[in-house]
Amino acid sequence: MKIVVGITGASGIVYAINLLKALKGKAEVHLIISDSAEHLLEAETDMSPGQLEGLAGHIYNNHDFNQGLCSGSFLFDAMVIIPCTMSTLAKLSNGIADNVMTRAGAVALKERRTLVVVPRETPLSTINLKTMYELSLSGGIVLPAMPGFYNKPESIEELLDFISARILDLLGIENRTSKRWG
Ligand SMILES: Cc1cc2nc3c(=O)[nH]c(=O)nc-3n(C[C@H](O)[C@H](O)[C@H](O)COP(=O)(O)O)c2cc1C
Incomplete structure (x- = not known):
């Protein structure tokens, strides 16, 4: 499978890292990283951009x-944007394709391919809720970064695994x- 993974500048870049590790050996991964995501990588992890890129087979300039x-x-099979900012989500819902990430998302929607977005924001404004609703109507799958707790998770890793499993x-x-x- 050819999977496009987009990482935007929302808090929770560890969700993306966990997903990339889960996809290793299971899919051909094409990775797009937004400028803001690079700031979040530095703020929230000890990983270098090179190490992050090393988790994917193909890297794109956004x-x-x-x-x-x-x-x-x-031809790609599906795209996942994780974590997905409210800004990128709003662009997708409104057909704005101003970078490679949003263009690839627009392609996924027009070609009726699977598009999964993992929004991360709290609380959510009416605009945020409206854009999620509209993206869902357009065929996008909204999978919020909301891990379940019924497995009694004992680590952050297990919470991240929960989201990666739902995406897989x-x-x-x-x-x-x-x-x-x-
Ligand atoms: C420390 C930090 C945390 C942020 N967290 C979020 C977030 O959780 N959700 C969100 O929608 N935007 C968040 N933002 C704002 C986005 O990074 C900003 O809207 C950016 O323009 C998004 O661009 P992108 O979608 O191309 O990555 C955060 C910014 C910073 C600096």
Whole structure:
């Protein structure tokens, strides 16, 4: 499977790192990192940009539209934006494709491919809720960074695994990333 992963500048970049590790060996990963995400990487982790990029097979410049991802003719199976800022979410809901991330998201929507966004913001404004609703109507899947607690998680890693497992399930990738209920 060819999966596009977009990382934006919302808090919780560790969700993206966990997902990239979970996808290792299971999919061909094409990675886009927004400028703001690079700041969050520095603020919230000890990882360097090079180490983050090392978790993916293909890296894209978010400002260079002369790349395959920007065209519907470039075939990928699904795209996940994790974590997804309210800004990128609003752009996707309104058809604004001003960088490679939002263009790839627009391609996923127009080509009816799976698009999963993992928003991270709290509290949510009416505008945020409206954009999520509208993206959902357009075929996007809104999977908020809201891990469940029924497995009695004992570490942050287990909370991250919960979200990665739900995403892998949506992508149709067999996994035992997180314990299932029952
Ligand atoms: C420390 C920090 C934390 C942030 N956390 C969030 C967040 O959780 N959710 C969000 O929507 N924006 C958050 N932002 C704001 C975004 O980074 C900002 O809106 C940016 O323009 C988003 O650009 P992007 O979507 O291209 O990454 C945060 C910014 C900083 C500096």
